[in-house]
């Protein structure tokens with residue numbers, strides 16, 4: 369038995385694997401595989417429509433917010449966002465809270481001025497800065513709501529909304545994991561491969577009122593407005609990845625949506641962090657407690673010399689993906705929506721056993 373703590377692509381619900389397996393062989397008794405149906409057919413259109421409707425419903429979006437399923441991963445959004453919103457000579461505000469935020473900053477600089485309003489880089493990104501000033505004429509403020517590599521998460525967005533400029537968030541690693549005031553963000557983007565579904569598609573939620581204001585000419589495939597007009601079907605969409613998203617969103621809705629999943633995510637994270645903190649002679653969390661992520665927990669061992677033994681134990685017990693990102697070292701445990709509580713029980717039992725017996 370494997371317990372999958374991968375950071376993404378990550379574990380999805382068992383029911384999704386089962387239904388998708390059936391659909392690969394025979395989609396809805398059509399005699400066709402989901403992999404061979406045309407995207408502009410009455411077989412795929414309902415899948416796209418349901419995926420969009422479920423995103424809107426689960427996030428409680430208002431009529432101004434459009435949902436797009438696009439290609440290119442969240443990394444494409446690092447430049448597609450400024451390309452669509454930031455004119456040359458104008459300034460966008462960015463928070464520097466990790467590797468992904470830093471990459472977004474680098475790409476934005478290709479299009480306009482970037483004001484890095486805060487950074488925790490000097491402390492190896494171990495906390496979320498809360499005190500920063502955004503110039504009122506900034507075109508937007510960009511944050512990374514959950515820093516996948518470092519294991520920090522914004523738990524309070526007031527400093528973001530208080531800035532009074534359009535708020536933009538990379539929510540790749542915590543979208544749909546907890547209720548948020550999604551409508552107060554003017555643009556949200558996320559790679560699907562953690563909480564939404566399969567790799568190969570990213571979701572963009574955009575307030576259509578902020579679009580169409582830049583002076584530059586946009587390549588058609590990069591223009592959000594064109595994708596809205598074409599219902600995310602300007603060209604061939606990643607059909608199978610969107611199908612997996614739709615199934616995963618159905619699963620989330622059946623569970624009771626983001627409020628219900630948040631309770632489970634808190635229970636998992638509490639169990640993990642409480643165990644970690646109860647074994648201080650062996651393990652040490654790497655980030656400020658108040659900013660700890662419910663999705664990605666990073667830790668090291670007090671005695672670095674014991675890391676190999678713990679890694680070997682993880683391998684033996686079937687704990688997959690617990691190695692920390694190469695830039696941080698140590699260990700990282702990802703606990704996305706579909707990770708069963710039992711996996712955290714198994715891991716924390718093993719941590720206790722390791723601490724007490726080796």
Ligand code: PMP
Nearest residue numbers: 441442443468516538540541559
């Ligand atoms: N942003 C965040 C917060 C991420 O965690 C990741 C990838 N794990 C990315 C962006 C990049 O996503 P992609 O690989 O889909 O481009």
